[in-house]
Amino acid sequence: MGDIVSKSEFVLNPVTAPEYRCDPITGIWSIIAPERAKRLAIESENRSRCPFCAGNESLTLPEVFAFRAEKSIANDSNWRVRVIDNLYPAVRLSSTEVCYQPNDCPDHVRTFGGGCPAQGFHEVIIEGPEHERSFVKLSKNLFREVILSWKQRLLFYHEKKEIGYVQIFKNHGPEAGASLEHSHSQLIALSDPPGFIAEEIRSGKDYYQQHDRCTWCDWLKKELDLGIRIVAQNHSCVAISANAARWPFETWILPRTHFSHLEFTSEEIFEDFIALTQNVLLGLHHALLDPPYNLVLHSGPMRCKNLPSFHWHLEILPRLTQPGGFEWATGRHINPVPPEQAAKFLHRVISGE
Amino acid sequence: MGDIVSKSEFVLNPVTAPEYRCDPITGIWSIIAPERAKRLAIESENRSRCPFCAGNESLTLPEVFAFRAEKSIANDSNWRVRVIDNLYPAVRLSSTEVCYQPNDCPDHVRTFGGGCPAQGFHEVIIEGPEHERSFVKLSKNLFREVILSWKQRLLFYHEKKEIGYVQIFKNHGPEAGASLEHSHSQLIALSDPPGFIAEEIRSGKDYYQQHDRCTWCDWLKKELDLGIRIVAQNHSCVAISANAARWPFETWILPRTHFSHLEFTSEEIFEDFIALTQNVLLGLHHALLDPPYNLVLHSGPMRCKNLPSFHWHLEILPRLTQPGGFEWATGRHINPVPPEQAAKFLHRVISGE
Numbered sequence: 001m002g003d004i005v006s007k008s009e010f011v012l013n014p015v016t017a018p019e020y021r022c023d024p025i026t027g028i029w030s031i032i033a034p035e036r037a038k039r040l041a042i043e044s045e046n047r048s049r050c051p052f053c054a055g056n057e058s059l060t061l062p063e064v065f066a067f068r069a070e071k072s073i074a075n076d077s078n079w080r081v082r083v084i085d086n087l088y089p090a091v092r093l094s095s096t097e098v099c100y101q102p103n104d105c106p107d108h109v110r111t112f113g114g115g116c117p118a119q120g121f122h123e124v125i126i127e128g129p130e131h132e133r134s135f136v137k138l139s140k141n142l143f144r145e146v147i148l149s150w151k152q153r154l155l156f157y158h159e160k161k162e163i164g165y166v167q168i169f170k171n172h173g174p175e176a177g178a179s180l181e182h183s184h185s186q187l188i189a190l191s192d193p194p195g196f197i198a199e200e201i202r203s204g205k206d207y208y209q210q211h212d213r214c215t216w217c218d219w220l221k222k223e224l225d226l227g228i229r230i231v232a233q234n235h236s237c238v239a240i241s242a243n244a245a246r247w248p249f250e251t252w253i254l255p256r257t258h259f260s261h262l263e264f265t266s267e268e269i270f271e272d273f274i275a276l277t278q279n280v281l282l283g284l285h286h287a288l289l290d291p292p293y294n295l296v297l298h299s300g301p302m303r304c305k306n307l308p309s310f311h312w313h314l315e316i317l318p319r320l321t322q323p324g325g326f327e328w329a330t331g332r333h334i335n336p337v338p339p340e341q342a343a344k345f346l347h348r349v350i351s352g353e
Numbered sequence: 354m355g356d357i358v359s360k361s362e363f364v365l366n367p368v369t370a371p372e373y374r375c376d377p378i379t380g381i382w383s384i385i386a387p388e389r390a391k392r393l394a395i396e397s398e399n400r401s402r403c404p405f406c407a408g409n410e411s412l413t414l415p416e417v418f419a420f421r422a423e424k425s426i427a428n429d430s431n432w433r434v435r436v437i438d439n440l441y442p443a444v445r446l447s448s449t450e451v452c453y454q455p456n457d458c459p460d461h462v463r464t465f466g467g468g469c470p471a472q473g474f475h476e477v478i479i480e481g482p483e484h485e486r487s488f489v490k491l492s493k494n495l496f497r498e499v500i501l502s503w504k505q506r507l508l509f510y511h512e513k514k515e516i517g518y519v520q521i522f523k524n525h526g527p528e529a530g531a532s533l534e535h536s537h538s539q540l541i542a543l544s545d546p547p548g549f550i551a552e553e554i555r556s557g558k559d560y561y562q563q564h565d566r567c568t569w570c571d572w573l574k575k576e577l578d579l580g581i582r583i584v585a586q587n588h589s590c591v592a593i594s595a596n597a598a599r600w601p602f603e604t605w606i607l608p609r610t611h612f613s614h615l616e617f618t619s620e621e622i623f624e625d626f627i628a629l630t631q632n633v634l635l636g637l638h639h640a641l642l643d644p645p646y647n648l649v650l651h652s653g654p655m656r657c658k659n660l661p662s663f664h665w666h667l668e669i670l671p672r673l674t675q676p677g678g679f680e681w682a683t684g685r686h687i688n689p690v691p692p693e694q695a696a697k698f699l700h701r702v703i704s705g706e
Contacts, residue, residue, distance in 0.1 A: 016691065021597040024572040025560075026552050030597045030686040037689035090679070090687045114596070169678025177677025188679055195684035199379050207378075219377040243467070244374040244383045246681075296682035317681055324530025325522025326443070326541055328599075328670055329649035331548035331684070333383040334443045336390035338369065 018091050019115030028195075031118045033090045051087075052182035054079065054129030061085040064123060065152060067145045080142060081149045082126040083187075090188060091120035093162060120163065121189040125149055126182065133181045134290065135172060136281045146185065147274050150297065154263035157189050158302050165193040165301050173292030176319045185295070193301050200298065201310055208309035214258050216311030229343045232280055232350045236272040239280045241343035248320050248337035249284065249291075249346060253277055254313035260300035262312045277314060283350035284318060292319040371444050372468030381548075384471045386443045404440075405535035407432065407482030414438040417476060418505060420498045433495060434502045435479040436540075443541060444473035446515060473516065474542040478502055479535065486534045487643065488525060489634045499538065500627050503650065507616035510542050511655050518546040518654050526645030529672045538648070546654050553651065554663055561662035567611050569664030582696045585633055585703045589625040592633045594696035595668075601690035602637065602644075602699060604669045606630055613653035613660035630667060636703035637671060645672040 018033040051059035054077040062075055065083040072078035127146045128138055138146070150168050157163045170185040171178040193201055207215035223229055223240055231239040231251050242250045253276055259265045265273070284291060294317040300310045327333050347353075371386040404412035407430040415428055418436040425431035480499045481491055491499070503521050510516045523538040524531040546554055560568035576582055576593055584592040584604050595603045606629055612618045618626070637644060647670040653663045680686050700706075 021692070023595070023597040025556050025568055026549065027556070028597065028685070030599050030688050032598070032691050033687050033689055034691055034694075035689075036687065167679060167682050169682055171677040175675065177675040177680075186678070196379065197683055203378050203380070215378055242376070244376040244381065245385070246383050294678040294681050296678045298682070315682070317678075322528065322530040324524040325539070325647040325649045325670075326520060327530075328647050329520055329522055329651070329668070330550055332381070334386050334389065335383050336386055336388075338385050338387055339374070341387075 018089065018118040020118045021115040031090055032115060033088075033118070036088045036090060038088060050131055050180070050182050052124075052126045052180060052184060053131050057082075060124075061087055065149060065156070067149065077129070079129060081128065081145045083149060083153060084124050084126065086122040086124050086186070089122035091118045091122055091190065093119045093121060119191065121157075121187070123153065123187040123189075125153070125185045125187065127184055131181070132183050134285070135170065135183050136278065136285045138183070140278070143278050144271075144274050147270075147277070150185070150187075151263045151270070153187055154261070154299060158263075158305075160189070160302070162191060163189045163302050164191050165189070165197060166299070167194070167197070168297040168299070170295040172294070173290075173319070175292035175322075176294050176317075178292075197298060201301065204307075204309040204311070214309060214311050216254065216313070217258050220254065220256065220311075228340045231343050231346045232276060232283070234272050234276050236269040237276045239276055241339040241346070242315075243339055245335050245337070245339045245342065246333035247317050248335060249288065249316075249318045249342045250335075250339075251280060251284075251316045251342075251346065252313050253280065253316070254311060258308070259312060260307035260310040261305065262297060262299040264305055265312070273314075279350060280316065280346070283346055284316065287346060287349040288318060288320065293317055294319065371442065371471040373471045374468040384443055385468060386441075386471070389441045389443060391441060403484055403533070403535050405477075405479045405533060405537060406484050410435075413477075414440055418502060418509070420502065430482070432482060434481065434498045436502055436506060437477050437479065439475040439477050439539070442475035444471045444475055444543065446472045446474060472544065474510075474540070476506065476540040476542075478506070478538045478540065480537055484534070485536050487638070488523065488536050489631065489638045491536070493631070496631050497624075497627050500623075500630070503538070503540075504616045504623070506540055507614070507652060511616070511658075513542070513655070515544060516542045516655050517544050518542070518550060519652070520547070520550070521650040521652070523648040525647070526643075526672070528645035528675075529647050529670075531645075550651060554654065557660075557662040557664070567662060567664050569607065569666070570611050573607065573609065573664075581693045584696050584699045585629060585636070587625050587629050589619075589622040590629045592629055594692035594699070596692055598688050598690070598692045598695065599686035600670050601673050601688060602641065602669075602671045602695045603688075603692075604633060604637075604695075604699065605666050606633065606669070607664060607666035611661070612665060613663040614658065615650060615652040615665045617658055618665070626667075632703060633669065633699070636699055637669065640699060640702040641671060641673065646670055647672065 016034050018031055020029045021032050022029045049056055049059065057075050057077060061084050063082050063084050066079045067081045068079040125146065127135060128142050132138060154166055157166045166187060166189045168185060168187050204215050220238065229241040229243065231241055237253060237255050239251050239253045242252050255265060255269045296315045299312040300307050369387050371384055373382045374385050375382045402409055402412065410428050410430060414437050416435050416437050419432045420434045421432035478499065480488060481495050485491060507519055510519045519540060519542045521538060521540050557568050573591065582594040582596065584594055586592065590606055590608050592604050592606045595605050608618060608622045608626065649668045652665040653660050
């Protein structure tokens with residue numbers, strides 16, 4: 001989430017800890033995170049010094065992970081990728097607290113107002129020491145180390161018993177929710193898979209129980225046979241224009257062979273994934289003139305290593321349209337660009353045909 | 354949906370009819386509506402003449418309903434509120450076609466790509482003959498006639514056997530998806546209640562079967578007792594800061610007594626609803642400096658008149674934050690403004706205390 005509102009009176013209200021709040025009718029929850037409002041006031045005062053540039057480490061919380069120069073020490077300025085706790089977290093976890101999930105909330109809270117603690121971790125992955133705003137313009141090595149840092153953090157959270165799911169995502173451009181220019185991605189670690197992710201896991205499990213096969217594997221095979229929505233591919237990964245694309249040029253990248261977790265994927269697939277992702281993002285960058293976009297990784301839940309019914313994938317969501325009343329009322333999107341046309345166009349740009 | 358992308362090659366691709374497309378895993382559908390892309394090119398050429406201003410009726414499709422001066426005739430310029438078919442519809446219905454809903458799609462289409470016709474009606478309600486961009490600045494009479502035209506169109510669609518649900522919504526400001534300035538709302542009529550609406554109907558029915566009472570009635574009573582999220586109220590309607598607000602200052606307006614449909618509500622409630630809605634929107638306008646927002650009406654489904662388990666309401670969704678990767682990955686929102694603080698702030702502004 002990023003804020004485009006100018007600071008206002010409410011920003012300075014007393015802070016309380018993040019809470020899950022449930023819709024009284026549907027049970028769908030939101031996270032109310034008052035600390036994130038402080039960001040507006042503080043970031044606007046700090047415009048002159050980017051907190052993510054090397055040399056400004058003191059403006060952030062201490063690092064929790066980094067790729068850095070040999071013999072350099074934690075929190076000095078000799079890093080290449082730096083992972084820090086978010087100064088304005090959407091969720092929090094102190095070591096003494098129980099990790100609540102929305103379904104643990106007492107019935108009266110779920111049904112009739114109030115909330116319960118939204119617990120977890122919220123980290124920022126800073127994608128390079130220079131003030132580069134564009135992910136695709138990073139060197140191949142740096143781009144690779146960013147994805148490698150995602151993998152490292154995912155592996156880290158498999159060891160945390162409180163955490164059941166880790167959402168890695170990226171907002172590029174203010175229209176996609178980015179509030180700071182310096183290229184970065186984010187990670188929110190929660191007690192359980194949330195919303196759509198839980199739905200995908202459930203749906204994958206149902207399909208597997210009925211067919212003894214992974215639904216993504218079956219779908220991918222049909223898409224490859226059909227060919228009309230293939231954007232790009234290499235030896236072990238494929239980029240596909242989503243059939244029910246919510247956004248013009250929405251593109252999914254996934255491995256050809258079955259793996260439920262990015263972090264447990266074979267070395268070869270991992271490297272192919274990095275190469276294909278940078279390639280597709282470069283294509284989008286050129287074809288659509290540096291569009292705003294979100295990246296969202298769907299990797300398997302924590303506390304397990306190999307699920308036969310889930311298939312990890314990355315979703316690239318260009319933000320060229322603005323959802324309006326229909327989308328928010330119904331949760332269903334209207335997209336003016338047919339996925340087959342999007343695939344054809346992007347394929348041409350990426351392959352240079 | 355509104356577009357913020359500049360026109361590009363894909364806009365000029367061949368047009369096909371709108372289609373429902375299903376996500377291969379979750380079954381969640383989108384509408385692919387290529388005709389809406391034409392809008393970009395044509396609207397940017399027509400910037401000098403607003404198609405919604407009186408005198409420019411020839412730039413739109415013929416009206417399907419209007420409040421107009423006595424003795425004036427359809428499509429002349431003596432109207433106050435004018436309802437037209439959308440020139441770039443998200444859904445279409447010809448009189449000879451069967452009305453498909455996504456669940457009618459053959460299994461292979463739902464599961465493995467392609468689509469089926471997205472059928473229905475898409476109308477625009479033009480909110481006054483003058484080029485006024487702000488809904489709240491309309492005179493009381495005109496504001497009333499806009500809401501009255503919503504009611505008239507809802508009543509009209511109760512007579513159409515193909516239609517099972519009508520979504521009325523409004524996008525104010527480009528950040529909320531509006532592509533034309535001139536104040537207007539929209540209506541999309543579909544074969545069945547979509548997404549969240551279907552979920553609300555289902556959840557309301559479950560609650561009713563268990564408790565023999567309406568879940569909204571019960572919730573409203575508790576909110577009124579508690580008082581901390583009440584934004585404003587009058588004799589028959591209440592405005593409440595949503596407990597699981599997805600957006601800062603998200604506010605719901607609903608009648609105190611049970612009615613499932615706006616269009617079948619008593620005269621007194623209807624008038625009180627109009628007065629309270631204009632009041633709350635004016636408060637938001639002043640408090641947040643003319644914020645972009647969406648209005649979404651949740652009224653009962655077509656083909657029935659009085660559901661004991663559904664309670665109509667209007668949702669006001671200010672668009673001060675931009676959803677990012679977390680929201681699109683999970684369908685769950687992060688909101689920095691606690692609903693109780695939002696209610697207190699808005700209550701103060703609206704009541705003038």
